[in-house]
Amino acid sequence: MLRSIWTLGFLKKLVYLLAVLCFVVLSITGFGPWLVFQKRLAGYWAMAHVTFAPVFALCMAALAVMCADNHRFDKSDWNFLSRIFRRSTLDEGPVSNGSVLVMKVCFWLICGLAIPLILSIALSMFPLFGTAGQKFLFQLHRYSTLLFALAAIVYVYLVAITQVKKHN
Amino acid sequence: MDFHKLTLHLFKLAFLGFFAATLMCLSGPCYANDNDVQNADESPEFTRIGDIKSGNMGGEVHIINLYDHQDFITWPGGEPQNPFSLRITCGKCHDYETISRGWHFNAGFESVLDPESGQKVPVKIDPGRVSEPWIYWDCQTATQIPLSYRPWPGTYRPEQLGVSKWWFTRIFGRHLPGGGVSVRDETADLDPKDRWAVSGDLEINCLTCHSASPSYNQSEFANQIAKQNFRWAATAASGLATVTGSVKALPGLWLPTDGSKDVPNVVYHKSRFLPEQKTFIDIQKKISNKRCLYCHSTKNIGAHTDEDVHLSAGLSCVDCHRNGLDHVITRGYEGEPNQPGHVASCKGCHLPAESSPVPVSGRLGAPEPAHPGIPTVHFDKLTCTACHSGPWPGKTTIRAKTSRAHALGTQNVNISDETLPHIFSPVFIPDQTGKIGPHKIIWPSFWAHLKGRQVVPIAPQIVKEAAGNILYHKLELESATWPKLTDQMVTQVLGILASENSRQGRPVYICGGKLYCLDDSGKLTEQEHPAAGPYAWPIAHDVRPAAQSLGVRGCADCHATDAPFFFGAVEVDSPLASQQGRVKIMADFEGIDAVYTKAFAFAFVFRPWLKLITIACSAVVAAVLLLYALKALACLTKVFARQDNKFD
Numbered sequence: 001m002l003r004s005i006w007t008l009g010f011l012k013k014l015v016y017l018l019a020v021l022c023f024v025v026l027s028i029t030g031f032g033p034w035l036v037f038q039k040r041l042a043g044y045w046a047m048a049h050v051t052f053a054p055v056f057a058l059c060m061a062a063l064a065v066m067c068a069d070n071h072r073f074d075k076s077d078w079n080f081l082s083r084i085f086r087r088s089t090l091d092e093g094p095v096s097n098g099s100v101l102v103m104k105v106c107f108w109l110i111c112g113l114a115i116p117l118i119l120s121i122a123l124s125m126f127p128l129f130g131t132a133g134q135k136f137l138f139q140l141h142r143y144s145t146l147l148f149a150l151a152a153i154v155y156v157y158l159v160a161i162t163q164v165k166k167h168n
Numbered sequence: 169m170d171f172h173k174l175t176l177h178l179f180k181l182a183f184l185g186f187f188a189a190t191l192m193c194l195s196g197p198c199y200a201n202d203n204d205v206q207n208a209d210e211s212p213e214f215t216r217i218g219d220i221k222s223g224n225m226g227g228e229v230h231i232i233n234l235y236d237h238q239d240f241i242t243w244p245g246g247e248p249q250n251p252f253s254l255r256i257t258c259g260k261c262h263d264y265e266t267i268s269r270g271w272h273f274n275a276g277f278e279s280v281l282d283p284e285s286g287q288k289v290p291v292k293i294d295p296g297r298v299s300e301p302w303i304y305w306d307c308q309t310a311t312q313i314p315l316s317y318r319p320w321p322g323t324y325r326p327e328q329l330g331v332s333k334w335w336f337t338r339i340f341g342r343h344l345p346g347g348g349v350s351v352r353d354e355t356a357d358l359d360p361k362d363r364w365a366v367s368g369d370l371e372i373n374c375l376t377c378h379s380a381s382p383s384y385n386q387s388e389f390a391n392q393i394a395k396q397n398f399r400w401a402a403t404a405a406s407g408l409a410t411v412t413g414s415v416k417a418l419p420g421l422w423l424p425t426d427g428s429k430d431v432p433n434v435v436y437h438k439s440r441f442l443p444e445q446k447t448f449i450d451i452q453k454k455i456s457n458k459r460c461l462y463c464h465s466t467k468n469i470g471a472h473t474d475e476d477v478h479l480s481a482g483l484s485c486v487d488c489h490r491n492g493l494d495h496v497i498t499r500g501y502e503g504e505p506n507q508p509g510h511v512a513s514c515k516g517c518h519l520p521a522e523s524s525p526v527p528v529s530g531r532l533g534a535p536e537p538a539h540p541g542i543p544t545v546h547f548d549k550l551t552c553t554a555c556h557s558g559p560w561p562g563k564t565t566i567r568a569k570t571s572r573a574h575a576l577g578t579q580n581v582n583i584s585d586e587t588l589p590h591i592f593s594p595v596f597i598p599d600q601t602g603k604i605g606p607h608k609i610i611w612p613s614f615w616a617h618l619k620g621r622q623v624v625p626i627a628p629q630i631v632k633e634a635a636g637n638i639l640y641h642k643l644e645l646e647s648a649t650w651p652k653l654t655d656q657m658v659t660q661v662l663g664i665l666a667s668e669n670s671r672q673g674r675p676v677y678i679c680g681g682k683l684y685c686l687d688d689s690g691k692l693t694e695q696e697h698p699a700a701g702p703y704a705w706p707i708a709h710d711v712r713p714a715a716q717s718l719g720v721r722g723c724a725d726c727h728a729t730d731a732p733f734f735f736g737a738v739e740v741d742s743p744l745a746s747q748q749g750r751v752k753i754m755a756d757f758e759g760i761d762a763v764y765t766k767a768f769a770f771a772f773v774f775r776p777w778l779k780l781i782t783i784a785c786s787a788v789v790a791a792v793l794l795l796y797a798l799k800a801l802a803c804l805t806k807v808f809a810r811q812d813n814k815f816d
Contacts (some may be wrong), residue, residue: 057785064792114789122782127541134544
């Protein structure tokens with residue numbers, strides 16, 4: 001079963017918190033200029049964005065290594081899905097709950113989207129892609145960020161729900 | 169409400185907000201299509217035989233009669249031998265009237281005579297993008313001021329300096345093709361100082377551009393202008409005749425009936441004429457580069473620059489700077505009005521036009537640039553010329569001399585690199601589109617009256633007369649550069665100007681980016697004023713090869729902490745001894761916060777680390793994904809194996 005983040009070690013907590021902080025800053029600096037001023041990312045906003053981005057990338061790598069095993073899909077998830085789709089209701093062992101499954105899906109989505117998200121910018125800094133390629137990479141960054149952020153929000157939301165339920 | 173519920177609500181709100189934001193972002197900004205093509209009127213009504221295109225690309229041979237300004241044939245056997253008039257000669261087959269409104273002639277063109285009413289009707293000529301002004305300079309009064317008949321911000325009309333159209337032609341006619349302001353306005357009052365009656369008009373000299381003859385001598389044209397022989401200048405330059413005499417040497421109140429040995433005299437060269445009083449004039453429709461470069465050359469002092477890459481590739485100036493019968497030359501900048509957008513600018517040839525129904529890029533062999541590794545934001549913020557044109561930016565700006573500002577190519581010109589006017593290059597400044605591009609600049613320096621916030625220049629002659637011996641005498645000046653002006657001298661001159669005519673406004677002296685005036689106690693004070701700012705005009709040429717463009721060695725070409733693009737020193741030129749040696753950094757001209765620019769440049773020190781970290785992190789995440797994907801695959805194979813065992 002998925003372990004609560006509160007039971008994680010200090011290092012994991014620190015990485016989680018740092019990742020959330022970076023995510024908030026990157027979201028504000030990334031989406032803020034367009035949503036608030038209808039301008040593209042530039043100036044001090046861009047500098048803050050670029051400063052927090054590598055820290056976030058490090059956090060992502062660390063979280064992937066530290067939490068991947070906890071987010072493995074296992075038999076309980078399969079049983080849950082089977083129950084949902086009414087394929088089998090026989091007792092075949094433990095059954096996961098929906099929020100845990102969605103959390104796992106979100107985790108792997110986050111990991112999967114992190115790659116185009118990071119590489120789209122990292123590769124654009126090398127003299128490999130021309131103007132059309134640069135435009136494509138920028139769009140890739142833009143839309144993978146949107147999906148990434150959606151997945152991250154859902155993930156953190158579910159973590160919060162889990163914690164609230166546990167405390168209640 | 170406890171903390172956890174509050175947190176839950178906050179997350180819900182954040183999620184909803186984010187969802188809405190996502191929808192907004194996905195809808196995306198709307199970009200205007202900047203490749204919309206404006207088709208120029210390509211079917212003017214031709215009224216002359218010479219203006220109709222036959223379609224033959226071989227060109228025409230001009231074996232023609234020459235006509236003087238009274239429409240008589242002029243030739244070696246004729247008596248008297250008058251200078252030929254190109255208005256009459258060329259006007260036989262070409263529409264001189266239409267041509268005379270072309271870009272090179274229409275600067276002072278403000279009204280046209282309505283044949284029905286006999287009244288002048290105002291005409292508005294689009295001044296277009298700011299360009300190189302005519303620079304009036306005077307060492308004694310430490311003056312250099314940009315003049316233009318076009319209403320470009322930062323320039324002054326010549327009349328404001330006491331320069332009439334005749335004097336303007338006398339001073340700058342050396343690099344004017346004639347026509348426009350160089351032809352007397354018959355309806356205007358005659359200024360007694362003007363000598364139109366004896367100098368004649370400086371009609372459009374078609375040969376300035378169209379002559380292909382190696383004996384055509386534009387320097388002689390300038391020489392004749394200096395002698396005030398306006399009517400004779402084209403004839404003397406053509407190489408078909410020799411002109412002696414000088415209007416300048418004739419007395420002020422001279423009349424043709426008085427006679428004089430100094431009256432200009434034309435002697436046509438017999439060997440250049442054919443039977444039937446005709447001559448061969450080597451005229452070309454496709455103008456050679458050297459004809460353009462006589463007036464459009466730049467000497468970058470202390471910087472070796474090769475020929476423009478387009479010329480080296482075999483193109484000519486007029487391949488891009490085209491015109492029709494109207495002679496409205498394509499200037500070639502983005503957003504130029506009434507020009508076909510798909511040919512007019514760098515983008516026109518080098519980039520595909522999205523809105524064109526047929527492919528138009530690659531014209532004349534123009535390569536489409538790849539720009540590998542250059543973030544597209546650069547194309548929004550910079551002009552093409554920022555990276556590709558002008559001298560390579562150094563730690564400090566360099567001085568430049570131009571044909572028109574320094575009379576390059578004329579006889580007896582001061583070839584010293586120090587001579588006025590002082591032009592600096594390259595300075596990166598936003599242009600009319602807001603994009604940063606390289607510019608040449610001059611720092612205006614002149615005496616003026618301040619009326620409210622408006623600055624009205626004072627003619628140098630008036631300043632000289634008022635200043636008496638305070639300013640240096642002509643003979644005291646060692647070279648044609650700034651005199652060493654002291655604060656005390658400026659204070660004294662301003663004091664005299666104030667006492668002479670206080671009704672015209674407060675006398676001020678503008679130089680080195682500052683406005684100097686006397687305070688109530690008579691002490692010299694300085695202040696900022698828009699009129700004191702530098703006058704800048706864009707550099708379009710010489711275009712450097714791609715391998716010498718900014719950024720070719722990487723981001724550090726511009727984003728290093730000492731890169732000249734942002735941190736180069738721009739000399740603030742001033743005749744005031746106390747102000748000499750001052751510099752400003754380039755970022756001040758670019759309209760960018762210097763602190764931010766420095767911090768941004770400093771961030772590039774860590775850019776290699778950024779690349780390394782982000783790629784390494786991606787690799788780790790990818791490895792984890794791959795690892796668990798393989799594990800998932802292993803599980804699947806086990807499941808299928810188990811199912812097989814069941815069936816067995």
